[in-house]
Amino acid sequence: MKKIFLISFTAIAVTVVGVLNVSLAQNKIEGTSVSLGSGEALSACEVSSNASDNEGYCERNYEDTADVCTKGGSSSVCCSGNL
């Protein structure tokens, strides 16, 4: 019984991972999603667990498709770089 459960679980896990990889490979258009709506985190900026590394400000670049972490921004969302 345990063996059957283990084999079934492994098969399902492999299938899920396989489907995910295929989806990611096919999703070329928007490499990073940009969250919309106020209060949501901007998703293309790195945030370091070391607070002192978060010297930048994560901003939506309306002129282009990506969020950008720059040292000259002005929002309150801090970041340590770009994904």
Next chain:
Amino acid sequence: MKSKIVSYIIFVLLVSCTHHNNKTQDRKGRSIYTMRQVEYKRFPLDENTTQNTNYTQMCIINGKVCFSLFNPAKYNILVYDFDAETLIDSIQLFKEGPDNVGNAAQGFLICSIDSIYVYDQWLGMIYQVNHKGNVVKKIDIGKKIVQSNIDCTIAPVIFPQTNSPIDIVNGNLILQGMSGNIRDCERPVCTTTLLYNFKNDVVSLINPYPEIYGEHKNIREKWGTFSYRQTHYTLDKKRTKMIVDFPADDCIIIYDLKTGGYERIFAGYSVKDVIKVADIKTRASIDEQYYGQTQYVGIYYDEYNDLYYRLVLHPLNDYDLSNRETLAKKASVIILDSNFRKVGEYDVPERLQGRYAKTFVSKDGLHINCLSEDDDYLKFITLNPVKL
């Protein structure tokens, strides 16, 4: 001496922008030109390249007209034959190791296939690399600014984009951007252009914000980042003048690179919009400031027709931040002649959302990046000027 120069600059810029013949501003201008949309320009993208490039630039390599783009996914620069629309070369950049150019590359300039300048916007460094991506020179721009010790003239946060390109004119590297960090200063002057002189190894800071931006010490708090602070420019036919576009200002600024003189000229849309500041502490306020107001987003010189094109976005009256399709803005092209007189205005048939920073001019016309339905192509709306 420096404070006198700064004071003079401020005085000049406080004067209302003038029409070139000093008459009352005629927002509509003359109707000599319009534009027409022609076939899209498309460049193929392989499986390693998405439409999310942050920088493109026209270039000439070995006499061939080329189109180049930065591919963040592979951290390389791709070069296309512009006419054939085929990929012909690539330059690999490195994030690590002895030839690293940092990991925040934002902008490049191909001088030749073996001389490419790359800017890292996080480190504030310029790297010169060869065709193999080997670093042959480094310039610490941040250090140069400190060494120059330019009082209360504030260096910009440099952020090259296609509509604010890296370029070299008369031995000066042009780096464009937005207002920088204010030091402890009573009356700072925020500039938008940094010139690095290769021969003298010094920087100059020019093109301060105009009057509409209010007190410079408050620009960062009131104008957002990529909504109204980021600025754009083009060069004139002789490459002796910078024509600077400020998103909130009807006027453009002409800066003479030889004399250091400034001139402000009206180049606004025919219908006036009052552009207001935002409370940048809230995401919603910044979004409303951007989506609900007019914004000038680039100026381009067309050497083939001796015209300038200024791209303007119009406010949205009804939009839903959670629905991307409602966020595309209507746009127009303001057409100026070689003396910056308004000679036409054209409404772009397609709405624009993001991507329009990647706009450039070629012999085929004005090209504005738009989202391609086919992920294997980078696509551009193409407009040609037409005399009425």
